[in-house]
Amino acid sequence: MLYPLLRLISITRIQSLDNPLPSNHPITIRLMNINDVPDVCALDRRSFSLPWTEKTFTYEVIENQLSIHLVAEVDKPLGKSIIGFIVVWIIVDEAHIGTIAVDESYRNKGIARRMITEALRQARQSGALICYLEVRAGNTSARHLYEKLGFEVDGVRKGYYQDNHEDAILMSLKDLTRYE
Numbered sequence: 001m002l003y004p005l006l007r008l009i010s011i012t013r014i015q016s017l018d019n020p021l022p023s024n025h026p027i028t029i030r031l032m033n034i035n036d037v038p039d040v041c042a043l044d045r046r047s048f049s050l051p052w053t054e055k056t057f058t059y060e061v062i063e064n065q066l067s068i069h070l071v072a073e074v075d076k077p078l079g080k081s082i083i084g085f086i087v088v089w090i091i092v093d094e095a096h097i098g099t100i101a102v103d104e105s106y107r108n109k110g111i112a113r114r115m116i117t118e119a120l121r122q123a124r125q126s127g128a129l130i131c132y133l134e135v136r137a138g139n140t141s142a143r144h145l146y147e148k149l150g151f152e153v154d155g156v157r158k159g160y161y162q163d164n165h166e167d168a169i170l171m172s173l174k175d176l177t178r179y180e
């Protein structure tokens with residue numbers, strides 16, 4: 001996913017998420033905090049061939065004023081557990097999905113959809129009009145997810161990913177007013 005270019009810009013505000021979204025599942029979508037970072041990193045490492053560092057997530061949580069960073073948390077018998085996360089950057093009137101993942105055993109339950117919906121609701125409140133993302137050409141799960149949410153393909157970056165030179169598909173969702 002896209003991430004390196006946008007880190008140094010500092011504007012905009014984000015809103016913390018105190019209230020979980022209504023759901024039939026016992027899953028809460030809430031603001032990511034610094035205590036979540038080790039669990040988020042572990043999930044990130046299980047989900048991506050090029051995971052982010054702990055320092056990167058810490059930066060998102062502590063310093064990056066442009067960052068909307070959420071986790072999905074489930075109540076288990078032995079306590080709460082993080083089963084998803086998303087990072088979205090707000091650049092003036094654009095939202096960029098930097099990363100998103102859901103624990104393998106919780107996939108296809110609508111959790112990614114819920115995290116994106118909440119992140120884009122917050123992005124819209126911060127003034128975003130359009131959302132961009134990049135996805136590996138071979139990542140069919142993610143491409144299905146984005147298509148279901150109304151994202152359209154804008155183009156291809158040939159050989160973009162460092163590890164296997166896979167193409168990146170550029171997608172956008174052009175009207176965020178539906179998230180008002």
Ligand SMILES: CC(C)(COP(=O)(O)OP(=O)(O)OC[C@H]1O[C@@H](n2cnc3c(N)ncnc32)[C@H](O)[C@@H]1OP(=O)(O)O)[C@@H](O)C(=O)NCCC(=O)NCCS
Pocket residue numbers: 001047048100101102103106107108109110111112113114134135136139140141142144145146148
């Ligand atoms: C991509 C990913 C985040 C999707 O998370 P998820 O919680 O399983 O997605 P959801 O359950 O919210 O799915 C939302 C929609 O996408 C569709 N979808 C998700 N995975 C799919 C798959 N493998 N095949 C077909 N459709 C799929 C669902 O059918 C659903 O549509 P619906 O609500 O109309 O039925 C998850 O597979 C993941 O973490 N992958 C590894 C990390 C990754 O690739 N992140 C994306 C980087 S660009």
